[in-house]
Amino acid sequence: MDNRPIGVFDSGLGGLTVLKEIIKVLPNENIVYFGDTARVPYGPRSKEAIIKYTFQAINFLMSKNVKAIVIACNTATARSLKEAQSKYNIPIIGVIEAGARTAAYSTKNKIVGVIGTEGTISSKSYNVEIEKLDKDIKIVSKACPLFVPITEEGWANTEVAYLTAKEYLKELLDQGIDSLVLGCTHYPILKRTIGKVVGEEIKLVNPAKETAKDLYDILGKQDILRTVNKDNPIYEYYVSDIPEKFASIGQQFLKRDMDDVKKIEIQKY
Amino acid sequence: MDNRPIGVFDSGLGGLTVLKEIIKVLPNENIVYFGDTARVPYGPRSKEAIIKYTFQAINFLMSKNVKAIVIACNTATARSLKEAQSKYNIPIIGVIEAGARTAAYSTKNKIVGVIGTEGTISSKSYNVEIEKLDKDIKIVSKACPLFVPITEEGWANTEVAYLTAKEYLKELLDQGIDSLVLGCTHYPILKRTIGKVVGEEIKLVNPAKETAKDLYDILGKQDILRTVNKDNPIYEYYVSDIPEKFASIGQQFLKRDMDDVKKIEIQKY
Known part of the structure; x- marks a missing residue:
């Protein structure tokens, strides 16, 4: 105690x-x-x-x-x-290791999406952690700079948020990801909107x-x-x-x- | 020469x-x-x-x-x-003085809108410069944090930009502004979209x-x-x-x- x-x-x-x-x-x-x-x-x-x-x-x-x-x-x-x-x-x-581990264990087709700020995406921190666990996983990442100001404006469930998510996630969906790491602490606020865009088939990993x-x-x-x-x-x-x-x-x-x-x-x- | x-x-x-x-x-x-x-x-x-x-x-x-x-x-x-x-x-x-001067001289109903980053708006720099020229001008200002990432994504003429501008400018239009200062160097990129939202009656002031x-x-x-x-x-x-x-x-x-x-x-x- x-x-x-x-x-x-x-x-x-x-x-x-x-x-x-x-x-x-x-x-x-x-x-x-x-x-x-x-x-x-x-x-x-x-x-x-x-x-x-x-x-x-x-x-x-x-x-x-x-x-x-x-x-x-x-x-x-x-x-x-x-x-x-x-x-x-x-x-x-x-916050990175636990999220990377969950993504590595949950992907079935071994194609994982990672979204985050420009800094996190260009640092490739999630890639490094995921590759430590399984080198065969393909990682498709995308910086989403509009997501932070959208959540901070309280706009998470607006049409602006939905259209923005659709544009950002298009590429990741085209590449066939089956898991998506919300690699920025703001992004869980957008979970419902992101879920609407990607559908129920794709697992959203919240590192938090x-x-x-x-x-x-x-x-x-x-x-x-x-x-x-x-x-x-x-x-x-x-x-x-x-x-x-x-x-x-x-x-x-x-x-x-x-x-x-x-x-x-x-x-x- | x-x-x-x-x-x-x-x-x-x-x-x-x-x-x-x-x-x-x-x-x-x-x-x-x-x-x-x-x-x-x-x-x-x-x-x-x-x-x-x-x-x-x-x-x-x-x-x-x-x-x-x-x-x-x-x-x-x-x-x-x-x-x-x-x-x-x-x-x-x-860039501030010239933009403030143009807004002060161009407003007819003495209600001027100023948009910019959170920093510029909370610094009240445009207010100070405009008030130096005419104390009777009412200034309605609004920080628009999504505008910078929207322009940097190359999304200036998208539906996301239009809906965002509509949301941000609603308040300023309700207050009856007749001039709008684009108080961030990124914003002239959004001139067409902002113009669509505010209409031709409102003068857009580009400090640049x-x-x-x-x-x-x-x-x-x-x-x-x-x-x-x-x-x-x-x-x-x-x-x-x-x-x-x-x-x-x-x-x-x-x-x-x-x-x-x-x-x-x-x-x-």
């Missing part, structure tokens, strides 16, 4: 879709979320900058006495997970779900779960800057209220 | 729409374009960072012996134009066009025009990183070939 919170970190608010899945799988855990909203997006930044930002985020979360950390950001996972794991001695997991399951396993193995629900769990939200629409968009992502979002000076950590 | 080139600087490739207007108004001038593609977008960066980046861009352009500089970027103009003008002793102009006219006036007054077209003008393009689609998107923005795009180390300037 370990009451220390879990730390969840993202460059912005996309990580809230990961937090949502963690809460489903681990409903008794206390959680501290940090979104580096002052420095979002990480995509165009150098590897050195991203490692520095990740370390600052982890230092902040460690100051909240967390027992494990989830890097709920594809870019930060791709650029800094290994460095973070070798520097700190608490469990740290990213798989990451939450991995986290459960790791906490269980180390015997640091908070199993008994005596007091309600506490969720704390911190950001490095408060964008105008943070709480309203965040609540849509999280599907629950975010009563109290605090701003911190992340440079100090 | 002054053969030195004009320097044009943007955080990425949006400034190419400004370059296009400069070439129309000043067809004999040699031009050096620099796009800071390694550090785009400037929107989320601090004022200090943007001033530093602007100074580096100007230092680079000065090394090419330019006779005048256009900061063809709304964010960089808003955050660093004054600092640049007081540091360097060649003419430096931005007005900036090109201002530049003509300034070069004329200082007697540093390149008036005689003995040799064809030379256009040189430099970027701090070469994104995959730079030349193909750039050519759509510029409506001419970009034969030779060179990468430079901007940190050295």
